Amino acid sequence: MKTIRLTAAQAMVRWLSVQMTEDGARFIEGIWAIFGHGNVAGIGEALHGAKDTFPTWRGHNEQTMAHAAIAFAKAKKRRRAMAVTTSIGPGALNVVTAAGVAFANRLPLLIIPGDVFANRAPDPVLQQLEDFNDGTVTANDCFRPVTRYFDRISRPEHILTALPRAFRVMTDPADCGPVCLAFCQDVQAEAFDYPESFFTPKVWKIRRPEADADELAAAIAAIKAAQNPVIVAGGGVIYSGAEADLAAFASAHNIPVVETQAGKSSLDFDHALNFGPVGVTGSVSANTVCENADLVIGLGTRFQDFTTGSWSLFKNPNRRILSINVAAYDSYKHGAINLTSDAKIALQAIGNELGSQKWPNIPGLQADWAAATAAVKAAPTSNALPTDMQVIGAVQRTASKATVVMSAAGTMPGELHKIWDAPTGGYHMEYGFSCMGYEIAGAMGIKMARPTADVICMLGDGSYMMANSELATAVMMGVAFTVVITDNRGYGCINRLQKGTGGAGFNNLLDESYHVNPSHIDFTAHAASMGANAVKVTTIAELEAALTAAKGAKIPQVIVIDTDPWPGTETGGTWWDVGVPAVSTRAEVNQARANYEEKLKDQWLVD
Ligand SMILES: Cc1ncc(C[n+]2csc(CCOP(=O)(O)OP(=O)(O)O)c2C)c(N)n1
Ligand SMILES: [Mg+2]
Numbered sequence: 001m002k003t004i005r006l007t008a009a010q011a012m013v014r015w016l017s018v019q020m021t022e023d024g025a026r027f028i029e030g031i032w033a034i035f036g037h038g039n040v041a042g043i044g045e046a047l048h049g050a051k052d053t054f055p056t057w058r059g060h061n062e063q064t065m066a067h068a069a070i071a072f073a074k075a076k077k078r079r080r081a082m083a084v085t086t087s088i089g090p091g092a093l094n095v096v097t098a099a100g101v102a103f104a105n106r107l108p109l110l111i112i113p114g115d116v117f118a119n120r121a122p123d124p125v126l127q128q129l130e131d132f133n134d135g136t137v138t139a140n141d142c143f144r145p146v147t148r149y150f151d152r153i154s155r156p157e158h159i160l161t162a163l164p165r166a167f168r169v170m171t172d173p174a175d176c177g178p179v180c181l182a183f184c185q186d187v188q189a190e191a192f193d194y195p196e197s198f199f200t201p202k203v204w205k206i207r208r209p210e211a212d213a214d215e216l217a218a219a220i221a222a223i224k225a226a227q228n229p230v231i232v233a234g235g236g237v238i239y240s241g242a243e244a245d246l247a248a249f250a251s252a253h254n255i256p257v258v259e260t261q262a263g264k265s266s267l268d269f270d271h272a273l274n275f276g277p278v279g280v281t282g283s284v285s286a287n288t289v290c291e292n293a294d295l296v297i298g299l300g301t302r303f304q305d306f307t308t309g310s311w312s313l314f315k316n317p318n319r320r321i322l323s324i325n326v327a328a329y330d331s332y333k334h335g336a337i338n339l340t341s342d343a344k345i346a347l348q349a350i351g352n353e354l355g356s357q358k359w360p361n362i363p364g365l366q367a368d369w370a371a372a373t374a375a376v377k378a379a380p381t382s383n384a385l386p387t388d389m390q391v392i393g394a395v396q397r398t399a400s401k402a403t404v405v406m407s408a409a410g411t412m413p414g415e416l417h418k419i420w421d422a423p424t425g426g427y428h429m430e431y432g433f434s435c436m437g438y439e440i441a442g443a444m445g446i447k448m449a450r451p452t453a454d455v456i457c458m459l460g461d462g463s464y465m466m467a468n469s470e471l472a473t474a475v476m477m478g479v480a481f482t483v484v485i486t487d488n489r490g491y492g493c494i495n496r497l498q499k500g501t502g503g504a505g506f507n508n509l510l511d512e513s514y515h516v517n518p519s520h521i522d523f524t525a526h527a528a529s530m531g532a533n534a535v536k537v538t539t540i541a542e543l544e545a546a547l548t549a550a551k552g553a554k555i556p557q558v559i560v561i562d563t564d565p566w567p568g569t570e571t572g573g574t575w576w577d578v579g580v581p582a583v584s585t586r587a588e589v590n591q592a593r594a595n596y597e598e599k600l601k602d603q604w605l606v607d
Contacts, residue, residue, distance in 0.1 A: 003193035008156035009046035009183070011194050012112075015163055017054045018201040021079055027171070027204050028083050028110060029072065029448075030055035032065035036087020037126060038114025042188025043085050057477065060469035062086045064441035066098030066109060068470060071406070071438070071445030073107045075428060078176055078239050079206065082445075083110035088185065089127025089139050097435065099146035102178035104432035105262070106235075106327075108170035109178035111147070113140050118154040118184035125185075140182035148177035154184050156192035171204040173239065173342065174327040208240075209326055211341035211349060219339040219346075220353045222322050226295035229255050229359065232278055232307065235262025236300015236325060242344035243424050246299070247271055249347045254358045255297075258286035260307045261417050263300065265427035275362075276369055279307045280576040281414040284372070285365035287574055291315045298323040300343045302330055306431070309574030312602040372571050373419040379540045385564040386540050388415050388486050394540050395456055395484060396421060398547040402454045404428055404446055408438035410460040411486070411493045411568065418569050437467030443481040443556075444474045454551065455481035462491045464523065468530075474556045475531035482550045483532075483558045484543075485523050488565035495565060501580045502592030509565060527558035534558040575599045 006014065019027045033056050035044050047056045059065035062084065069082035086092045092113030102109040116128050116138050124130050131137040144150050149169040151162040159181075166179040211219075223229060237246055243266050250257050250273035257267050258278035267274045276283035278290060287309075290296065294316050301307060303323070308314070311334070314321070323336035324346045331338040339346060377393030380386055388411050395405065401423055407413050408430035420427065428446055430438045443457035464485050474481070490509035498508060505512045510519040527534035532555060537543045543561055550557035580596040581589050 002196040004196050004199070005191055005193050007042060007046065007189055007191055008153065008159055009042040009188040010049065011156070011192070011198075012159050012163065012183075013046040013050045013054060014199050015159070016083070017050060018199060019167060020201055020203045022203060022205055023079075025080060026054075027080055027167070029080055030057060031083040031085055032057050032059050032069055033085045034059065034062055034065065034087065034091055036091050036114065038088030038091065038185050039085050039112075039183070039188065040087070042185065043112065043114070043183065057473070059441075059473045061467065062091050062094035063098045064437065064467050064470045066095050066111070067101065067435070067438045067441035067467075068445035068448070069109050070098065070102045070105070070107050071428070071430070071442035072449045073109065074105065074430070075404075075446040075449035077241060078108055078173075080449075081108040081110060081170055083112060085112040086114065087127070088114040088116060088125070089129070092182075093139055093142060096142050096146060099143055099178045099180070101430060101433040101435045101438060103146045103148070105430060106176050106432070107178070108176055110166065110170065111143065111178060111180040113143075113180065113182050114188070115140050115152060115182040115184045117186045119186055138182065140180065143180040143182070146178065147180040148175055149179040150182070151180070152182045152184065153187055156187055156190045160194070160198060167204060171206055173206055173209065208342040208345055209340065210345055211339055215339045216341070216346075216349055218337055219322055219324070220350055222295055222320060222337050223297070223350060223354065224357065228289075228293050228316070229295040229297055230289050230293040231255055231257045231297045231299050232260060232290070232301050233257050233263040233266045233299050234260045234301025234307075236343050237263055237266040240300060240326070240343035242300075242347055243267065245344050245347040249351050252351060252358075253354055254361065256289045256362060258282070258290060260301050260304070261413065261429045261431035264417060264429065265422040265425055268424045269421040275366060277417045279309050279313060280574050281306060281417040282574065283369045283418065283572045285369040287313060287572065288365055289362060294318045294320065296321045298325065298336065299346075300325060303333055304432070305577060310577030311604045312575050312599065314604065315602070369572070373569070376569050377419055385562055387567045388412065388488075388563050389419060389567070389569055390540050391484065391486055391543065391561060391563060392416060392419060392458070394543045395458065395547060398544055399456070400454060401426070402452065403456060404450065404453045405456045405458060406439065406443055406446055407458045408442065408463070409434045409436040410463050410491075412458045412460065414493070415569060416458065418572055436463040439463050440468050440474075440483065441470040443483065444470055444477075444479050447479045447481050457481055457483045459483070459485060460492060461485060461487040461489065461521065461523065465521070468526070471527060471532050471556055471558070472530035478554060480553050480555055480557070482547065482553075483527070483556060484547075485558065485560045486563040487523060487560055488563045489519070490565060492565035496568065497578065500592070501578060502584070502586055502589035504586070523560040524558070532556040532558045534560065536560045538562070575602065577603065
């Protein structure tokens, strides 16, 4: 056997450099790195040796570097991914939240934190957590519940088995998620005679699992028998690359389609069968169709509570659920007729059997919804503070087919889901974890994945304050996108939720939080200090002008606008189950609890 003598870290980097996609690209585009004693000598030396073929990028925070990597993978529809390496202890644990983001959203992410010495000779090393009762526990064990594959590289030979296993998970459509290879510091630097064959380039093909014949027959029978079917399109449609198939299927059979947060932009917003966003932040058109449906066809959806109105939405007493999902975990949910299959394959197979069967038109609903959303997005006619919807309107009027609007937490996800008109592929929402602080780094990751896209990051003052430092990284790397910060002086959406559940305004808006000095944050000065172009605008007309001026810029453009924390789009939506206190001294809470108990009666628990 021909061998080559390398350190374990060098072998890992060499192997990563030759793991390819079907399109001839590397599956791992490159690696985000913040070094410390846990990875600088071993992994750092190996990455330096490969820097011209396997890029290393330096960010400012491990969590947000991972956010950029996650957004990249989402924008690449899970066909490619990025890696993140950290030191031990705090550097590693900074990635745990991001691992949760990737886990909840089923997105690939390769996490390579340094770990303590396998030989334990210098124990306890700087930043080592000492478990008094278990010598095998390290800080990296925190990754176990938020990764789909976890391994500890405590011998140089381990990478021969660990790396292929990790890639199997990241490229598996059903198991896809983050993986963690905790790399012991001493082992990174140890030499081993690796078989040369290990470094033969390999192409990772993403499987398209076919449906079981009996499951498919049951699904087709259910659809043929349905009077009012509706398709709930989730992120699985996009990851399957089934957008065109869905459009053709809906048109051929005249079946209405509604979109989840992850599924939004799987179908062009003006496709005749797109009834709009579904659920808590849904449209009247979509939710009406869902309420009446006797067959709810989930296509690549997890049926998250925002989609189902906490299971209060699908009200037809005869309704059944058919769940088409590449992951059996999802296709079996909620007593559904289960069809475990890739979305594209399923649509083609079902379409062949349905032949020319068509369902009747459902007139009127979409036009009403288009008029309602146009009204809330229209420029203001008074001098009052603009609303977030009017800000969205300005972004919409300056958008093109190249625009990708993105967000993760706060007011924006709900409003964008409700009222943003997204062409196919024009919407990127992290709403599995809805992690504040995903936005800026995520915008950078999307732009790296889609360099010709016009990426617009929309976020509130709260999310900006939580994590913004990758703005400086984006400036340094020349990755340009536009950031619109809506400054409503606090956590506006949670303030509304607090009031909606009978609570007093407390600890959400800055002025209603404990303070000795009123908070004044100069967002433009802050963003400019990191090298971005930053402007403050006061009117929607100024905002439109700034958005237009930002097009084609070579560095990030940050536009700040003060908005009213209170208004939201009232029409549409459904109930969302948030536990309201059963006893309280506040009359408002008691009233909210009474309403809550009424609403619970609508909740349809597992059949
Ligand atoms: C990391 C994290 N912490 C807390 C939350 C809960 N949360 C959701 S939205 C929100 C407030 C967001 O405020 P801001 O970004 O200013 O948006 P606004 O609603 O004011 O427009 C909070 C605290 C979260 N989603 N993520
Ligand atoms: Mg805010």
